[in-house]
Amino acid sequence: MAEKLLLANHISRSFGALQAVKDLTLQVRGGEIFGLMGPDGAGKTTLMRMLCGALLPDSGEIHIDGVDMKRFPDKAREAIGYLSQRFSLYEDLTVLENLRFFAEVRGLDRHQWQPRTMEILEFVGLAEFIHRRAGNLSGGMRQKLGLATALVHHPRLLLLDEPTGGVDPVTRQDFWQLLIRLVREEYVGVLVSTPYMDEAIRCTYVGMMIGGELVLEGAPDQLLKEMSGQVLELQGSPLSIWRRAAAKLPGVQDAQIFGNRLHLKVDQASLRSVTRALKRTARQEKLNLIRIETVDPTLDDVFIRVLSRHMDTSDLHTQTGERHA
């Protein structure tokens, strides 16, 4: 079994009356990518800041590569590469000068930083641009330089706080291919938060944070398997009318529009009766029905189910529930 590069054990942190992170336990091993999802205000950034040693937990322990963050913060931080959504580069310095700066901050001397720097620039595909000023880089290149600065001291663990939020799909592709290579070739562990489901599903493990807690955690395939055979997909129009009609049928637990289709969460026992009822609805209400079939659930389906349960007690859910009933 691979070693635990990150172990957070029952950590909590409050700001005044607000409990930002509640009794959270999380681990990441070498060669693993842990994808963290959750809305703004769920505590993801507070968690990241505690894990990288910028903020102390009120209680609980953090071990990085076996080192206790509280007792040996400097040693623990040596093993961490951290990239936040709003990382900053020195616009007036060149690519090489930026990397050198971050290397020196990390305590690397010239004999160490020079070969390492070239190696990383080669790795992220910026070797041809070492003398270009950071201010003149495209968005994608900046992203790569940001990753390079986080890698300069050979970290074992990467903490990435929404590194791809709002960036070009082309850049997201390149960034993820680099991450996967790092995990495979250098066996680093990665904790990455992301707003994109398609990124989360390619992680070894995913976790969903709500209100400071991890409300769902597991390997994506496993999470999907638990819901298989329970999602009906309907293509037709108008979708909003379809949705209202479908939500009323017995056996339909939830109806959500996904792009240009409708996903129905259905009790496995009711699959056939719901399908028949929908076809009947199409005839009676003269609605356009292109296709209806059971599909593999998506991670979105899984998260929405968990969220619906989680919010069952809250007013927001009651209200939207009434609206669509």
Add this chain to the structure above:
Amino acid sequence: MPELVVQTHNLTKKFGDFTAVDAVSFQVQAGEVIGYLGPNGSGKTTTIRMLLGLLLPTSGSAEVLGFDILSHPEQVRRQSGYMSQRFALYNDLTVWENLVFYAGAYGEKEKDHLIATLDRVGILNQSRELVSTLPVGWRQRLALAIAIVHRPRLLFLDEPTSGVDPLARRSFWDLIYELVDDGMTALVTTHFMDEAEYCQRVGIMRAGKLLTMDTPEAMKRDILPGIAWNIRARPLLKAIAVLEAVPGVLRVGLSGNHLRVITTRDTRKSSLRRALSTNHLQSVQVDRTEPDLEDVFLALAQEKDQFVYSKAD
């Protein structure tokens, strides 16, 4: 002929040497939901700010709700609602107090109307709560209430769903459609491709240029140069390298836990399978699939990059 609520002609904004919005022309009809798609920094917000008369274009022109944005910006703003990306709410005021404050700026004082507005967006029960204690999904609804309290006919929503959970995202889109049913027109920016699928027409921005604006179906039909495939194979990175070398393969990329491949129309499943199995990849599965808007975006980006490179040569 339906009413045109937005018309732009070569709308351009430069900041020094940097062209933030580059000769953008498009039209929006009353009652449409337009998705305005593009990464950060592609010019979406700058476009909206010009359409609201908050920022002067460097060149080009635009009419919003029949008013020229240069000569009649006040009329444009009186009849348009705007929810900005980083909406400003007063954290130490209640939901109700926030709405009263902003409504007052438009001269809306009628209590029944304010109540109806909160009800419309589903947060009437929260009206006495302090904004600082609200989850982000409710704050977003309050920001929407503030954007519609003066009964605008046209709504500009700038990345309204970033940072909320998937359930809140979905119900927010339901709200947008309900408002449109009530007679509004909405232009919504987003960087989530799947959200754009909800829209009747979608504009795709990249580096200041509006690359296209059309229905999602038409884009998939006209812009994508071939067939989309979902391919499973292990290890992923080796599979990418193998597939890139297959004749007819136009693009290979990660998509969720598998690969997304675009090929020419005459490429056969068997040739993709054969390439993978002769190179000893594991658990190979090749399925033809329907294209999505991310495929369209990547195809457009590739086209444009090639154009830029050939121009530089």
